[in-house]
Amino acid sequence: MVRFLAVLVVIFGLVSKQAFGAGIDLRAPIPELQLSDGTVLHNVLFVSYATSAAMAKWDGGRGTIQYANLPPDVLAAMRSRIPQAAPPPPPPPSYSLPAASGHTKTITGQIFTTISGTTERISEAHVEAYPLAAMDDVKAAQKRYYAQHPNGDRNGLGTTLAGERDAFAAALKNVPIVASGRTDADGVFTISVPDNIPVFLFCRGIMHFQGYPMLQMWFVPATEGKMILSGDNAWMQWRDGK
Numbered sequence: 001m002v003r004f005l006a007v008l009v010v011i012f013g014l015v016s017k018q019a020f021g022a023g024i025d026l027r028a029p030i031p032e033l034q035l036s037d038g039t040v041l042h043n044v045l046f047v048s049y050a051t052s053a054a055m056a057k058w059d060g061g062r063g064t065i066q067y068a069n070l071p072p073d074v075l076a077a078m079r080s081r082i083p084q085a086a087p088p089p090p091p092p093p094s095y096s097l098p099a100a101s102g103h104t105k106t107i108t109g110q111i112f113t114t115i116s117g118t119t120e121r122i123s124e125a126h127v128e129a130y131p132l133a134a135m136d137d138v139k140a141a142q143k144r145y146y147a148q149h150p151n152g153d154r155n156g157l158g159t160t161l162a163g164e165r166d167a168f169a170a171a172l173k174n175v176p177i178v179a180s181g182r183t184d185a186d187g188v189f190t191i192s193v194p195d196n197i198p199v200f201l202f203c204r205g206i207m208h209f210q211g212y213p214m215l216q217m218w219f220v221p222a223t224e225g226k227m228i229l230s231g232d233n234a235w236m237q238w239r240d241g242k
Contacts (some may be wrong), residue, residue, distance in 0.1 A: 002121040006174075010159035033058075035069040049078065052084040090144070093137035094174035100194035106230040107179075107199070109227030111187045112208045113216060113234070119185030122216065125205025128189060132198035132221060146237060155225070161215040164237050165204060168217070172202065198222070203229060 024030070029034075029043040041058040048055040053064040067075055067082070107129065111122045117179040129139070144169035178199050181191040193199050217235040 024074060026078055026081070029058075030074070034071065035065065035070060035076065036071075039069075046078065049081045049083060049085055054078065054082075084110055086148075090141075092132055092141045092171050092173045092175075095131055095134045096174065097131060097176050098197060101196040103195045104192040105195040106190060106192050107192045107201070107222050107227065108188070108203075109229055111183050111189070111203060111205055111229040113231045115207075115209055115231070120207050121183075121185070122205035122207055123183055123185045123187060124195065125183040125187070125189070126180070127183065127189045127191060127201060127203045128172075128180045129193050129199040129201055129222065130172065130175050132177060132200050134175045135200045135221065138168075138171045138175060142167045145170045150194070161217065161237075164235065165215060165217060168202060168204075168219070193222075201227070201229075 018105045018193050022034045026046055029045040031043060033044040035041070035043045041056075044056050046054050046056045046059040050064075053066045056062065056065050070078075109127075110125075111125050113120050113122065142164075145210065146163055149166060150163045178197055179191040181189050183205065185191045189203075198221075200221045201218065205211045205216055208214065216231075218229045218233060220229070220233060
């Protein structure tokens with residue numbers, strides 16, 4: 001038996017093709033650049049790159065150009081220059097309160113500061129009690145948020161502590177308040193909490209130094225007896241938030 005072997009030979013042609021975007025030199029001005037909205041710019045030189053846009057200058061102007069407005073070949077040429085966006089911070093801690101026992105205990109204290117021998121009792125300070133089980137996680141979340149937003153919304157306060165305050169607000173967002181209150185004219189506060197829920201206190205108030213308002217905060221476990229919150233145990237980011 002004679003067997004015939006049919007051989008099909010396929011010859012592939014090798015085609016040399018320039019990589020997409022490889023012919024664009026971003027170190028030199030681009031003579032003409034048409035954006036996706038139809039705008040045409042001349043002699044465009046890119047000078048810096050952010051996560052969503054690049055800073056450039058061109059004939060008659062300068063400004064930012066969103067990456068979404070660039071032609072595909074130009075965008076491909078600058079891919080390696082675009083910084084990666086920072087990953088979003090983990091969500092703030094979330095806690096649920098155990099059922100209250102039906103019995104309460106009272107937490108009392110006084111908030112004041114002493115500067116250059118002058119004592120100021122801080123009235124109308126906010127006093128908030130949160131579950132003690134959340135304290136370490138809140139502190140860690142506050143530190144992460146503050147690292148990204150150190151200035152905060154000062155809102156007329158002559159202090160960088162606005163950043164720390166906003167960081168606490170973000171860290172405490174999903175933590176339930178057990179009890180809250182305000183200090184009186186003498187800086188004294190009294191709040192009642194369920195006796196089966198250990199708590200920590202986050203307090204904030206305004207003191208005055210040489211006529212300027214200054215924010216002060218306290219982040220402390222609640223203790224038995226009258227609590228004294230002063231400059232000695234006030235929150236210090238460099239010390240307590242490290």
